[in-house]
Amino acid sequence: MVDSARFDVVVIGMGPGGEVAASRLLDAGLRVAVVERELVGGECAYWACIPSKTLLRPPEARAEARGAAGLRTPDLDWPALRAYRDTMVRHLDDTRQVDGYRERGATVLRGTARVVGRDPWRVEAAGQLLTADHVVVATGSAAVRPPIEGLDAAEVWTNREATALTEIPERAVLVGGGAVGVELAYFLAGMGTRVTLAQRGDRLLTREEPRVGELAADLLGRAGVTVRTGTQVRRVRREGAATVVDFDNGTHEPTDVVVLGTGRRPRTDGLGLEEVGVEVGARGLAVDERCRVADGLWAAGDVTGVALFTHVAKYQGRVVADGILGRDRRADYTGVPRVVFAEPEIAAVGLTAEQAAAAGIETVTAEVDLAENLARPWTYETEPRGVLGLVADRRRRTVVGAWAVAPLAGEWIHTAALAVRAGLTVDHLDSGIAQFPTYSEGYALAAERLGL
Numbered sequence: 390m391v392d393s394a395r396f397d398v399v400v401i402g403m404g405p406g407g408e409v410a411a412s413r414l415l416d417a418g419l420r421v422a423v424v425e426r427e428l429v430g431g432e433c434a435y436w437a438c439i440p441s442k443t444l445l446r447p448p449e450a451r452a453e454a455r456g457a458a459g460l461r462t463p464d465l466d467w468p469a470l471r472a473y474r475d476t477m478v479r480h481l482d483d484t485r486q487v488d489g490y491r492e493r494g495a496t497v498l499r500g501t502a503r504v505v506g507r508d509p510w511r512v513e514a515a516g517q518l519l520t521a522d523h524v525v526v527a528t529g530s531a532a533v534r535p536p537i538e539g540l541d542a543a544e545v546w547t548n549r550e551a552t553a554l555t556e557i558p559e560r561a562v563l564v565g566g567g568a569v570g571v572e573l574a575y576f577l578a579g580m581g582t583r584v585t586l587a588q589r590g591d592r593l594l595t596r597e598e599p600r601v602g603e604l605a606a607d608l609l610g611r612a613g614v615t616v617r618t619g620t621q622v623r624r625v626r627r628e629g630a631a632t633v634v635d636f637d638n639g640t641h642e643p644t645d646v647v648v649l650g651t652g653r654r655p656r657t658d659g660l661g662l663e664e665v666g667v668e669v670g671a672r673g674l675a676v677d678e679r680c681r682v683a684d685g686l687w688a689a690g691d692v693t694g695v696a697l698f699t700h701v702a703k704y705q706g707r708v709v710a711d712g713i714l715g716r717d718r719r720a721d722y723t724g725v726p727r728v729v730f731a732e733p734e735i736a737a738v739g740l741t742a743e744q745a746a747a748a749g750i751e752t753v754t755a756e757v758d759l760a761e762n763l764a765r766p767w768t769y770e771t772e773p774r775g776v777l778g779l780v781a782d783r784r785r786r787t788v789v790g791a792w793a794v795a796p797l798a799g800e801w802i803h804t805a806a807l808a809v810r811a812g813l814t815v816d817h818l819d820s821g822i823a824q825f826p827t828y829s830e831g832y833a834l835a836a837e838r839l840g841l
Contacts, residue, residue, distance in 0.1 A: 396422045396521040398713060399512050401502040401660070403486075404431020405699045406690030407527030409706030410713075415493045417714055422496040422521070424514040429486040429497070432529050433699045435478045440552035441572055442730055443477045444470065448579025449732040452612075453796075456770035465580065467557060474552075503661040510685055523685050523713050526660065526674060527706070530653040530691035535564070539625040543632045546648045548573075558582050558645040562634045564622050566593035568729045570650030571605055575731040577648075578612045585615040585642050587622055587634075594729065597792060598741045600756065604776060604794040605735055612732075622647075655692045670694075678719040679712045680705050687712065696725055724810030728799035733774055736802035739790035739809040742780050751783045755838035757831050759795055765826035769796055777831040779805075779818075779839060786814045786841050793828075801829045815841050 397419040400411045407423065408430070414421050428435050447470050454460045479485070487497050498515040504524065505511050512519040532547035534540070546554070551573050557580045563570050566588030578584045586593075586609065592602030593609075593616070606616045617636065624635040625647060635641045655673030662669050667683055673694030674682050682688050687709045690702030701722070711718035729735040745752045759775030760766040766773030775795030782789050791805030808818060818836035823829040 394420075395509075396420045396496070396519060398422070398523045398525060399424065399502075399510070399514075399519050399521040400525045400527060401512065401514075402426075402431065402527035402529055402690070402692070403429040404527060404529045404690055404702065405433050406702035406706040406709075407431070407525065409703045410525050410527065410687075410689055410709045411490070411495060412493075413707065413710035414713060415490075415495055417710075419713075421494070422498065422519050423490060424498045424500065424502040424512070424519075425483075426499070426501045428481065428483040429490070430479075430483055433702075435481055436549040436552050438699050440474050440478050441548070441576070443474050444552065445572060445576050445579075445730050448576060449730075451579065452732045453770070456772055458771050467580065471555065478553075501659060503659065504665055504667075505661060507665050507683075507685070523687065525709055525713075526662075526682070526686070526688045526692055527690045527702070528656045528660065528692045529702075530673075530697060531656050532649060533652045533654055534649060535651050537564075537622050537625055539627075540647065542627055543625045543644075544646045546646055548650075551648055560642075560644045561585075561646050561648050562587065562622070562642055562644040563648045563650055565650030565652070566590065566595070566602075566605075566616075566618065567650055567652065568594070568727070570648075571609065571729050571731055571735070573648055573650060574609055574614045575612055578609070578614045579732075584613070585617060585634075585644070587617045587620045587636065589619070589621040591619050593618065594735070596741075597727075597735075597737050598778060600776075600778065601735060601737060601792050601794060605729070605731070608731055608733065608735075608794070653691065653697055655694050657692060676705075676720075678721075680708045680720055681712060695720075696722060698725065698727070701725060721810075724806045724808075726799075726802050726806045728802065730799065733794060733796045734798040735792075735794050736798035737790070737792040738802055738806040739788070740780060741790060745780055745782070745789050750789060752789070753781050753783045753839050753841060755779050755781075755835045755840075757835045757838060759828060759831050762834055763826065763828070763830050765828050765830065766795075768826055775828060775831075777828075777835050779815075779832075779835045781815050781839050781841060783841065786816070787812050788815060788818065788836075793831075795828055797828060801827070804829055804832060815839055 400423045403425040500515040502514040510524045563586040593605045674688040689705035760773035780790035788808040
């Protein structure tokens with residue numbers, strides 16, 4: 390073990406949260422060492438957000454073209470899409486990122502990191518002992534592999550294999566009806582795969598309004614996906630050369646691949662934190678409002694278990710950097726948008742009516758069929774779709790939640806996100822002047838229908 394120079398900060402994990410924190414601290418002139426066991430950029434850049442959204446765009450554009458007046462449906466060119474996906478994930482090569490951080494003054498180490506002491510903090514990585522006043526843990530999360538009988542005998546994909554695929558399978562069974570399951574089901578079906586999605590809950594996207602799950606199932610059905618809600622995979626078995634999935638209702642489905650969208654768990658294994666007196670829970674590292682775990686120990690991103698989104702990780706990275714730099718910044722997770730990139734897009738923010746009621750809020754809700762009330766859906770597609778919902782606090786007359794299943798919803802949901810975060814009243818939406826014709830006009834109509 391070689392003793393290294395002392396650092397101001399050691400960042401463990403260089404996904405979105407770690408990168409934001411490290412970049413801000415380097416800009417402030419601090420001595421920073423970063424440790425990454427895989428690729429600088431993390432899960433999002435190479436196996437999740439970037440490749441998945443790149444892959445989803447062509448089937449989405451094809452569906453949009455099919456619905457636009459005067460256009461022929463374009464062909465899908467899988468080799469060209471695959472090549473562009475490879476470009477977007479930098480061919481799984483982070484050399485430029487590593488060189489860039491080194492040019493900015495960072496010490497970049499490749500390998501696993503283990504915290505071996507505190508007061509001051511000491512980290513072993515790549516054969517070196519790093520000493521620092523602050524350690525930032527940003528190790529992300531890993532896909533959950535459920536204990537399904539026979540799963541090891543089948544070809545199984547998590548998000549990593551699914552977004553790095555080289556050939557489109559003829560058949561796929563997806564396990565899990567959350568955002569990952571819905572997006573991958575939509576992509577594969579759009580590329581011609583016969584897809585069955587099994588969701589053990591009674592609806593898709595169970596953390597959202599029931600209506601959102603209903604609309605998500607409908608759009609997947611229209612895309613050719615067989616959606617089985619209230620269904621669990623009991624066993625995966627081989628039948629000759631084929632793989633067969635047995636469901637708990639006695640039915641079965643042959644498949645070429647089993648795709649897991651069964652959630653993620655914070656990656657805390659091997660960090661050694663317990664040995665230095667830091668509690669590590671099943672939901673990750675518990676952080677305070679400054680994203681601090683203990684004096685001089687900080688965490689950002691999925692490892693905190695707060696909200697497993699890239700945009701939250703980046704936000705927490707900013708909070709951590711400000712805390713280390715002595716600025717009084719506190720995290721506030723009000724109004725974090727959630728988007729599923731299907732076609733049309735599914736977006737939500739804030740509380741559902743059920744969540745609001747559990748928090749003691751008396752709610753009133755409204756739903757607007759955008760195609761029945763606005764011009765923009767008709768200028769956008771010949772068979773227009775779009776639904777917008779609002780959840781409001783009846784007593785305070787503030788917007789506490791919103792959702793939309795409509796074209797480009799991931800863009801215009803931010804109007805609602807701002808309303809929720811700023812505590813704007815229904816009157817602010819009702820009296821706003823939206824550009825004509827846009828989907829955003831629906832906010833005023835929905836606000837009016839709340840009847841407050």
